[in-house]
Amino acid sequence: MVIPRVPWRFGPQIVPPLSGPGVSRVACGLVNGRRVALVLEEHRFRIWSMDDHQQLGDPITFPDLGTKWGIAYGMMGESPVAVVVGGGLWAWDLLERxxxxHASTRLGLWDVACTQLNGELVAVTGGYAHDVQVWNVAAGTRLGGPMRGHTSVIRSVACGTMRGRPIAVTAGEDRTVRVWDLGRREQIGQPLRGHDAEVDAVACGVLDGRPIAVSGGRDRTVRIWNLDNPGRPAATLVGHGGRVGAVALAKVSGQLVAVSAGEDVRVWDLRRQLQLGPPLFDGRDIGVVSSLACGTHGGGTLVLAVSSGERVRVWDLDVHRELGFDRPDRYASELPTSWTDPATGDVYDLTRELVDAEGGTWELVDYDGTEPIVCEHPLDPRATFGIADAHAEYDFGNVVKPKGDLCRRPSHRLDDEDDWLDGDDDL
Known part of the structure; x- marks a missing residue:
């Protein structure tokens, strides 16, 4: 019998994961009035409609097959644009596809963020050259010379405003967070120091009228910086058991929260500097979350997380908020009596006893909104599995009726009313 994996518990998810090989980053935006997720893979990116959970057209593939590391969304006039970086910079019109x-670089670019500067869409990048570059997206040309200060690889870039001026905030392996005035093309103040290890993620926004930055690092901490008072030590949020590789900002019921991720996803009340609710886990993935993006639909707030390099999970933060701090024994109010695997068409009769090929017995313990969750006897809530993965490894032939491959996934209709947010400029 295969030695079972021991994944963590999961949180309530609202649609099946957006899947693809080698997924590394995700960004959110609007294309032709539809909320979309831009999911970056090694040599291409996919556009997913979050309204009906369908991929829009074929993947966009790059002529240069080198690995791409960062993706950002922006608007050039009325046209939605994706900017991707790796061994250079590429910009794509998402309406006309x-x-x-395209511009090449001597050293690789690791991350990118978009903003408006003097009425033009610009991209701000950082990477292995240790400097910050500003690019005219339409032309693919640099605006002025590099902005220097970091002494090691820049891992994360965010854009926002400060006193009405466009800024960029960067984080790097030199353990610093730095703030840049994009109009004057200079660093604002001294580096923000406090992390005890490399800083892998940063986001910026406005809290109670004050510009802030939120960073996450390999020292397992999340830190909140008051950009109006950079000399003040950052507030430190502790809870992650490993490195923090991604952070994002979102509004939940009008309240600005930070979302941070590593081996799990955590939500933080920035005003009170407290964790909100239990961590968001996924019992079917082993690995770390490498990218986060936040958006809204139906009056609620979503967080999208890239996990294990193959899936983008989608959680509803308003549902998470209603759970309170204690993780419930079961998320679903009712358990399904049957389930059809959208990837294969296999139909599961969940009224029958779950017995695997070795005679082991299992129990249906929960339903996360997309897939039944099972656990082997004796029950251990730390070792839960999505039923499709469990069937693939242990064989529930007594309850599964194969239907063959499906050409498309079923539609999961979401509301059409609210804006889909992406980037720090909207916070």
């Missing part, structure tokens, strides 16, 4: 510009 055509490449706008």
């Amino acid at each position: 055509r490449q706008l510009s």
